[in-house]
Amino acid sequence: MLTKGLEDYLELIYQTISKNKVIKAIDIANEFKISRPSVSEALIRLADLDLIIYEGRKGIKITEKGVVEAKKIINRHNILFKFFSEVLKIDYQIADKNACKIEHVIDDEVLDKIHQFSELYIKNRANKELN
Amino acid sequence: MLTKGLEDYLELIYQTISKNKVIKAIDIANEFKISRPSVSEALIRLADLDLIIYEGRKGIKITEKGVVEAKKIINRHNILFKFFSEVLKIDYQIADKNACKIEHVIDDEVLDKIHQFSELYIKNRANKELN
DNA sequence: ATTTATTGTAAGGTAAACCTAACTAATTGT
DNA sequence: ACAATTAGTTAGGTTTACCTTACAATAAAT
Numbered sequence: 001m002l003t004k005g006l007e008d009y010l011e012l013i014y015q016t017i018s019k020n021k022v023i024k025a026i027d028i029a030n031e032f033k034i035s036r037p038s039v040s041e042a043l044i045r046l047a048d049l050d051l052i053i054y055e056g057r058k059g060i061k062i063t064e065k066g067v068v069e070a071k072k073i074i075n076r077h078n079i080l081f082k083f084f085s086e087v088l089k090i091d092y093q094i095a096d097k098n099a100c101k102i103e104h105v106i107d108d109e110v111l112d113k114i115h116q117f118s119e120l121y122i123k124n125r126a127n128k129e130l131n
Numbered sequence: 132m133l134t135k136g137l138e139d140y141l142e143l144i145y146q147t148i149s150k151n152k153v154i155k156a157i158d159i160a161n162e163f164k165i166s167r168p169s170v171s172e173a174l175i176r177l178a179d180l181d182l183i184i185y186e187g188r189k190g191i192k193i194t195e196k197g198v199v200e201a202k203k204i205i206n207r208h209n210i211l212f213k214f215f216s217e218v219l220k221i222d223y224q225i226a227d228k229n230a231c232k233i234e235h236v237i238d239d240e241v242l243d244k245i246h247q248f249s250e251l252y253i254k255n256r257a258n259k260e261l262n
Numbered sequence: 263a264t265t266t267a268t269t270g271t272a273a274g275g276t277a278a279a280c281c282t283a284a285c286t287a288a289t290t291g292t
Numbered sequence: 293a294c295a296a297t298t299a300g301t302t303a304g305g306t307t308t309a310c311c312t313t314a315c316a317a318t319a320a321a322t
Contacts, residue, residue: 026269038310040271056270057318088244101236110229113219157299169280171300187300188288
C-alpha cells in the first residue's frame with residue numbers, strides 16, 4: 001500500500017503532467033521541502049510499484065496504473081475540499097490543507113457518505129434560494 | 132507535541148480511570164496490539180511530558196495536565212463520531228474507527244465548524260420531524 | 263569550449279516507533 | 293511457602309522516512 005508521502009508525490013506528478021508541464025525530482029523536493037536524495041528514493045519506490053516510469057534526468061512519466069491511483073487520491077481530496085469549503089464554508093487554504101491530511105486516512109465508506117451528503121446539501125440549498 | 136500513538140494511549144488511560152477502573156501497561160498493550168516494551172517506553176514518555184505519573188507496577192495516574200489533554204482529544208473524537216454516526220448515518224464501528232484516525236490530523240478550525248454544523252443540522256432535523 | 267551551476271545519486275547517518283528475547287520482580291494458586 | 297504465572301524492564305534489532313556530505317553527470321553562461 002501507498003504511504004502518505006508517496007501519495008502526495010504521485011498526486012503532484014499527475015497534476016503537473018495533466019497541465020502538460022514537465023515535473024522533475026527537484027520540483028517535488030521544493031514543493032514538499034524534502035531533500036533531493038529523499039525524492040530520488042521515493043521516485044524509485046513509485047517506479048517499483050509501476051506507478052511511474054523514472055529515468056533520472058530523462059524525466060518522470062506516469063503509467064496507466066499511476067493515473068488510476070492518482071485520480072483516486074485527487075478524487076478523495078476534491079470531495080473533502082468541496083465539503084469543507086462549500087458546505088462548512090471554511091477558508092480555501094485551510095480546507096485544502098485539511099483535505100490533504102484527511103485524504104490519507106479516511107475510509108471509502110465515510111468518504112462516499114460525505115460525497116452524497118455534500119451534493120444533496122448543496123442542491124437543496126440552491127433550490128431553497130430559488131424561492 | 133503529542134504523537135498519534137501517545138494521544139491514543141492517553142485517551143485510553145483517561146477513559147479507564149474515569150470509570151474508576153485501574154489501567155495497567157499490559158492493558159494498553161492488549162488494546163492497541165503493541166508489545167509490552169513499547170508501552171513501557173510510551174508511558175515513560177507520557178510521564179516526561181507530565182501527562183501521567185507512572186510508577187511501574189504501582190500504577191498509572193493521570194495528572195491535571197493529562198486530564199486537560201485527554202479531554203481535548205476525546206472532545207475531538209466525540210465531535211467527529213457524532214457527525215459521522217448521526218449526520219452521515221455511518222455504522223458505529225466505522226464511525227469510531229474513522230474518528231480515531233481523523234482526530235489526530237484535523238485542525239481545530241475545521242473541527243469547530245463540523246461541531247456547529249452537526250448541532251444545527253440535528254436540531255433542524257428534529258424540528259422538521261415535529262411537523 | 264570551458265567554467266559554473268544545477269540536478270540527481272551513492273553512501274552513510276538519525277530518530278521514531280515499533281519489535282523479540284531474556285531477565286527481574288511481583289502476584290497468584292495450591 | 294513456594295512454584296508457576298504475570299507484568300514490567302533491559303538490551304539490542306528492524307523499518308521507515310527522513311537527513312547530510314560528497315560526488316557524478318548534465319545543462320547553462322561566458
